Each structure stands twice: as structure tokens, then as C-alpha cells.
Amino acid sequence: MAKTSIIIIGAGIGGLSAGCYAQMSNLNSRIFEMHNQPGGQCTAWKRSGYTFDGCIHHLAGCKPGYLLYLMWEELGALPNKQIIFPQDMCQVEDEHGKAFTVYTDLDRLEQHMKELAPQDAQAIDGYIKSARDFTNVDLLETPLLTRGAFAKRFPSFFKLARLGKPMKTYAEKFKDPFLRKTFPTIQYDWTDVPVFLHLNMLGNCHSKNYGVPAGGSLDFSKAIEQRYRRLGGDVEYNAYVKDILVEGNRAAGVRLADGTTCQADIVISDAYAYTTIFTMLGGQFLNDKIRKQYAKPSDSATMGIQVSFGVNRDLSKEPRAIVLFLKTPVKIADREHDRLDLELFGYDPSLAPAGKSVIKVLLNTSYSFWKELYYGDHEKYQATKAQVAETLLDALEVRFPDIKSQVEASDVATPMTMERYTGVGQGFENKLGFFDSMALLKGPPKTLPGLRDFYMIGASAGGAGIPGCAAQGRNLIQKICKQKKTAFTPTKS
Ligand SMILES: Cc1cc2nc3c(=O)[nH]c(=O)nc-3n(C[C@H](O)[C@H](O)[C@H](O)COP(=O)(O)OP(=O)(O)OC[C@H]3O[C@@H](n4cnc5c(N)ncnc54)[C@H](O)[C@@H]3O)c2cc1C
Structure with missing residues (x-):
């Protein structure tokens, strides 16, 4: 029987991951990438002997035993396993030079915060205790967990919901004016994200599950591309996909900017969702929900x-x-x-x-x-x-x-x-409510109404950061294998 053929648009992390798992599972995949290198947003560039990194502040899944670590092993993403664990998440300095250092060691952080604001000891205890709840679990593993496994592992939904308030609101727990002012900015200066996302990051930095791969973001992407090639996958660079070919009610392939057409049984787009839906597919496959969600990209x-x-x-x-x-x-x-x-x-x-x-x-x-x-x-x-x-x-x-x-x-x-x-200009919104965040963490691959054999993955299709996009690629290939009644066979690199 002929192998199922898959075309993937984009060699971002989601596309590379889908490609790797397709190859591991004996499907026949091919990636078309408009740029001359892999990685998409997970990238870096060189200038006069310096490497300017464009992406990774924190990579989830750096600790053996975690599901994301296993996924990175399957994807060959960390071949030399040299991960750096900086001793702080960040330092906030006010206009007079006074500093609040967010140490990743929670004992040290607690001591430092209590020195800064002794009158806030009780609020600080509550904050540190909440961060400790995340030292053995990682919310970014959510896409790889069944609902039951999620419920067993994580603080209860109600507890998470209580920690769903934005950073700037949580800061009101502190009486000390310096802490009140600086605390909202400690998570990448995203003052509106739910505090549990920050606590999850802090707890995982403490346990050394979140780190930074040495060599930067492009090396990380290139390692996955190398794994894809070793698995027999083919990435075609400088290959801009103009249209997705549709036959009847199914995606049948792609047309490149130079007019070449390529057929496949299944098309997966890791490109910016808005462009995929409204340009490559000409806005043909929509319902009200999708129209509302994607019709106007965020400015x-x-x-x-x-x-x-x-x-x-x-x-x-x-x-x-x-x-x-x-x-x-x-x-x-x-x-x-x-x-x-x-x-x-x-x-x-x-x-x-x-x-x-x-x-x-x-x-x-x-x-x-x-x-x-x-x-x-x-x-x-x-x-x-x-x-x-x-x-x-x-x-x-x-x-x-x-x-x-x-x-x-x-x-x-x-x-x-x-x-x-x-292909991603608008970037992302960091104003997330509790339910938006929970939905983002799960981030399943997306389909469009009325179009078979077509899927969207990647950040603009709901993948949460690098792990979320890679997990989407993995989950999608698992789903396709189930549909095609073939074995999903991930292997370690
Ligand atoms: C500044 C910054 C910092 C970040 N920091 C972190 C971090 O610390 N940790 C973390 O986990 N995440 C971080 N992220 C998020 C992370 O980089 C993204 O979520 C992830 O890389 C997106 O992957 P993706 O699969 O959506 O693909 P993308 O990166 O969006 O790549 C899509 C690919 O598709 C290609 N493409 C697009 N259109 C076409 C077309 N028509 N034809 C052919 N190819 C096409 C593009 O060239 C691109 O290579 C950061 C992002 C940014 C911008």
C-alpha cells in the first residue's frame, strides 16, 4: 500500500515537529519553507561575530522525566544537552537603582523579598508556596496529557482559577510600594498575564526544568531540522506556498510562487493562520466563529x-x-x-x-x-x-x-x-484571561469547516510557545495515524 503523503507549509517548530513524527511513523512528508533556513520565529542572526538571538528566554522540558523532555529527545532538539540555568529570571530596577532580583532558587528569593519588604512576610509566604506547587509539574505539558492525567497532576481547577488574576492585580497583595511597583513587571513585563503562568515558570526554573539551550534559538531549530533529514524528510527552502489546492472538499496539495504544483493526501499549514485561511485558501472555508476569531488580526x-x-x-x-x-x-x-x-x-x-x-x-x-x-x-x-x-x-x-x-x-x-x-508580523497579544490561558495551554491542531485532509498548527493556530507548537505537530500526526489505521511510532533520536 502506498504511504500517506503529507505536505507541510513552513519549517517553524510546529512544522518541523509534524515532519519528524510523520517520518517516524512511516508517513511520507515534505516541508516547503519560504525562508532559506528552518526555525521561523525560533531563530537568531549573526552580525560581526555576534549572535543576536530572536527567541528563547525559557525552554520548557529541560529535565529528564518530563514529557516535554522526552519529546525533545524524540525530536533530537538538544543533541549536546548543554542547558544553561541562569540564577535569576530577571531583575527589576527602579529609577533610583533599587533592585528586586527574581532568583530562581525559591529559598533565596523568599529571603530576598523579605529583606526588601519585611512587612509583607505573609503575602511573600503565600507567593512562594504557590510557586512551590509548580516545582514538580509543568502546565506546558498540557497538550501531551489526557484530561484525567491533567486533573491528577495539577493544583485543582479552582486553585488555578484563584491564581488566574493578572500580575498587576496580584501585586496589590503587597503593601511595600517598591514591591507593588516592580512585581507586575517580573514576567517579561507582561503585566496582564494570569499569575499562575508566572508561578508555573518560576517553579519550573527552580526545579531546573526550564532553561536555555546553549548556542541559541537557531541551533535548537537546526537540530530538529537535522533530525528530520536523518529520518528521510525533505525540506525545500526558498519555496513560498501561494495557494493550497482544493479538489472537491479536500486539500490536495500546494501551488508555489513559481507556479509549480505538488500533490499530497494531506496538507498541514504551520504558516500564519490568517494568511493560510484568507490568502492560501481565499477565505473559502469559514464559519462565524472562525470569521470572528481570525477576520481581523491583532495590531x-x-x-x-x-x-x-x-x-x-x-x-x-x-x-x-x-x-x-x-x-x-x-x-x-x-x-x-x-x-x-x-x-x-x-x-x-x-x-x-x-x-x-x-x-x-x-x-x-x-x-x-x-x-x-x-x-x-x-x-x-x-x-x-x-x-x-x-x-x-x-x-x-x-x-x-x-x-x-x-x-x-x-x-x-x-x-x-x-x-x-x-510571515508573522502582528506577533501575539499578551492580555490573556484565565479561560483563554487554559485553552491556549491545550492548543489542539485546528481544522476548517468543509475542508477535509487539512490542518493548521503553530502559534497562530493556538500553540503555546515552542513546546506547544511542537506538541501540536506530535498530536496531529498521532491523530492522522489513528485515522489511517497505521501505528504512531515515536522513537528517541
Ligand atoms: C521575541 C520572541 C520570544 C519568544 N520567546 C519564547 C520563549 O522563551 N519560549 C517559548 O517557548 N516560546 C517563545 N516564543 C514563541 C515561539 O517562538 C513561537 O511560539 C514558535 O516558535 C512558533 O512556531 P510555529 O510552529 O508557529 O512556526 P513559526 O515560527 O511561525 O514559523 C512558520 C514558518 O512558516 C514559514 N512560512 C510562512 N508562510 C509561508 C508560505 N507561504 N510558504 C512557505 N513557508 C511559509 C515561515 O517562513 C516560518 O519559517 C517567542 C517568540 C518571540 C517572537
């Missing part, structure tokens, strides 16, 4: 501007991330900022020449602001990017004296940069 690009500097400066003793409150707010591109969200890569020496480091600033922005500049006035677009870098260096100079003179390489990536390289 909010969380962490949509990434400004990286390669500096002749050793940052290895600095925290791995800083939220830096500024004495004077600065206008950067489309909005004013009273604080900056910094990542400092001194913890991974492989990303810079010896004794030097990379520092990156992440800024929220709006997609439409950059789109108008990019297409309306390209010179102004370039000038605005240069201005962003200059303004940031002025602001950083206060915390890192002489940094301006130490810059050896720099790069400003905007939502348009992301769109060009990954």
Missing part, C-alpha cells in the same frame, strides 16, 4: 521590536534580564516607555567573541505603525529604526556607562522584519 505586536547590540563589554556578572525603570520616559517609535525590558546574554559565552556580550531591548509596538512606514516611506522607515537604536543607547548609558562607545554591532528588527522572514 498589537508584543515584543515586536527587538533591538540588539553587540558590545565590547563583559556582561557575564549581570542578571540575565532587567526591567529598567527610567528617570525620564522616552518616546520610541509609536509610543512612550517609562521602562525598558532588557535581555543580557552574558550567560552564554558562545553568542559573542571572548569577553564581549550581547544586550537586547524588547519593545511592544503596533504592527500598522511599521507597515505604513515600510510601504509608505521606506527612507523614513530606515531613519526611524536608526533613531530607535540611538534613543535606546542614550537611555542605556545611564545604567551601563560608556556602552555607546562599546557597541560593535547593532540590529533593529521590527514587525516588518519578522513578517519578511517568518
Whole structure:
């Protein structure tokens, strides 16, 4: 019997994962990727000897025994297993230089918080106790768990719901003004995410289940691509999928930008869901729910501007991330900022020449602001990017004296940069309610009404971060194997 053939659009983490599990299960897959390398948003780029990382702050599943760790083993994602576990999640510094360090060691964190705010001892005990509830379990494993297994493992639904309030509301538990001000920003400065997502991350950092793979995000993606090739899979690069071919009521293949058509039994799209639904499929397969969900992509690009500097400066003793409150707010591109969200890569020496480091600033922005500049006035677009870098260096100079003179390489990536390289310009919204978060954690692969043999995976189809997208790929192939009555046979790399 001929093997079931599958076309996958996009070599992002979801697409690569689906490809690997398809090959492991004796299905015949092929990936078409518009860029010249794998990874999509899980990427990095080189400038003058520096590696500017575009993605991983935290990778879930770094500890043997966890289901995500097993998945990474199957995907060959961590071949050298060198994982870095920085001692802090971040440090928040107010405009006077007073610092709240979010140590990943919960005992040390408790002590530090009580030194900062002795009158809040009771609230701090409650916070640390809640984080300890997540030191043996990881919510990001949800897509790999049955409902029953989820219920057995995790704090009860009601307990999670009680921890469903946003970071900024939870901060009101603290009386100390410094803690009240800084606490909402400690989870990537996402003040609106439910506190249980933060507690899950903190608990898992403590237990060393969340870390950072040495070498950066692109190496991580490339390792999965290598695994796919070793399994006999084929990735075609510089292959932009223009249309999904439909025959009757089923997806039958793809048409590339150069006009080539390729047929398959099943099509999976890991590309931006909006583009898949409205461009590749011409908006033919919709119902009210999907129309409402996808009809207008969000204009909010969380962490949509990434400004990286390669500096002749050793940052290895600095925290791995800083939220830096500024004495004077600065206008950067489309909005004013009273604080900056910094990542400092001194913890991974492989990303810079010896004794030097990379520092990156992440800024929220709006997609439409950059789109108008990019297409309306390209010179102004370039000038605005240069201005962003200059303004940031002025602001950083206060915390890192002489940094301006130490810059050896720099790069400003905007939502348009992301769109060009990954097809995802709008990025994601970080305003999540409790139920949105629970739905996101489960994130099953999506289908469209009236269209058979077609699936969507990836972040814009509901995958939660790198593990969520990879798990979607795994779950989808398991489902396809069941439908085709063939064995799903994951194997370790
Ligand atoms: C700044 C930033 C930091 C992040 N930090 C973390 C983190 O610390 N931990 C974590 O778990 N997650 C993190 N994430 C999220 C994570 O990167 C994404 O959830 C994940 O990488 C998305 O994978 P995906 O499967 O959706 O594919 P994508 O990355 O969206 O890739 C899709 C691929 O499809 C290709 N494509 C698109 N259109 C076409 C077409 N028409 N034809 C052919 N190919 C096409 C693209 O080129 C791309 O390669 C971060 C994201 C960002 C932006």
C-alpha cells in the first residue's frame, strides 16, 4: 500500500515537529519553507561575530522525566544537552537603582523579598508556596496529557482559577510600594498575564526544568531540522506556498510562487493562520466563529521590536534580564516607555567573541505603525529604526556607562522584519484571561469547516510557545495515524 503523503507549509517548530513524527511513523512528508533556513520565529542572526538571538528566554522540558523532555529527545532538539540555568529570571530596577532580583532558587528569593519588604512576610509566604506547587509539574505539558492525567497532576481547577488574576492585580497583595511597583513587571513585563503562568515558570526554573539551550534559538531549530533529514524528510527552502489546492472538499496539495504544483493526501499549514485561511485558501472555508476569531488580526505586536547590540563589554556578572525603570520616559517609535525590558546574554559565552556580550531591548509596538512606514516611506522607515537604536543607547548609558562607545554591532528588527522572514508580523497579544490561558495551554491542531485532509498548527493556530507548537505537530500526526489505521511510532533520536 502506498504511504500517506503529507505536505507541510513552513519549517517553524510546529512544522518541523509534524515532519519528524510523520517520518517516524512511516508517513511520507515534505516541508516547503519560504525562508532559506528552518526555525521561523525560533531563530537568531549573526552580525560581526555576534549572535543576536530572536527567541528563547525559557525552554520548557529541560529535565529528564518530563514529557516535554522526552519529546525533545524524540525530536533530537538538544543533541549536546548543554542547558544553561541562569540564577535569576530577571531583575527589576527602579529609577533610583533599587533592585528586586527574581532568583530562581525559591529559598533565596523568599529571603530576598523579605529583606526588601519585611512587612509583607505573609503575602511573600503565600507567593512562594504557590510557586512551590509548580516545582514538580509543568502546565506546558498540557497538550501531551489526557484530561484525567491533567486533573491528577495539577493544583485543582479552582486553585488555578484563584491564581488566574493578572500580575498587576496580584501585586496589590503587597503593601511595600517598591514591591507593588516592580512585581507586575517580573514576567517579561507582561503585566496582564494570569499569575499562575508566572508561578508555573518560576517553579519550573527552580526545579531546573526550564532553561536555555546553549548556542541559541537557531541551533535548537537546526537540530530538529537535522533530525528530520536523518529520518528521510525533505525540506525545500526558498519555496513560498501561494495557494493550497482544493479538489472537491479536500486539500490536495500546494501551488508555489513559481507556479509549480505538488500533490499530497494531506496538507498541514504551520504558516500564519490568517494568511493560510484568507490568502492560501481565499477565505473559502469559514464559519462565524472562525470569521470572528481570525477576520481581523491583532495590531498589537508584543515584543515586536527587538533591538540588539553587540558590545565590547563583559556582561557575564549581570542578571540575565532587567526591567529598567527610567528617570525620564522616552518616546520610541509609536509610543512612550517609562521602562525598558532588557535581555543580557552574558550567560552564554558562545553568542559573542571572548569577553564581549550581547544586550537586547524588547519593545511592544503596533504592527500598522511599521507597515505604513515600510510601504509608505521606506527612507523614513530606515531613519526611524536608526533613531530607535540611538534613543535606546542614550537611555542605556545611564545604567551601563560608556556602552555607546562599546557597541560593535547593532540590529533593529521590527514587525516588518519578522513578517519578511517568518510571515508573522502582528506577533501575539499578551492580555490573556484565565479561560483563554487554559485553552491556549491545550492548543489542539485546528481544522476548517468543509475542508477535509487539512490542518493548521503553530502559534497562530493556538500553540503555546515552542513546546506547544511542537506538541501540536506530535498530536496531529498521532491523530492522522489513528485515522489511517497505521501505528504512531515515536522513537528517541
Ligand atoms: C521575541 C520572541 C520570544 C519568544 N520567546 C519564547 C520563549 O522563551 N519560549 C517559548 O517557548 N516560546 C517563545 N516564543 C514563541 C515561539 O517562538 C513561537 O511560539 C514558535 O516558535 C512558533 O512556531 P510555529 O510552529 O508557529 O512556526 P513559526 O515560527 O511561525 O514559523 C512558520 C514558518 O512558516 C514559514 N512560512 C510562512 N508562510 C509561508 C508560505 N507561504 N510558504 C512557505 N513557508 C511559509 C515561515 O517562513 C516560518 O519559517 C517567542 C517568540 C518571540 C517572537
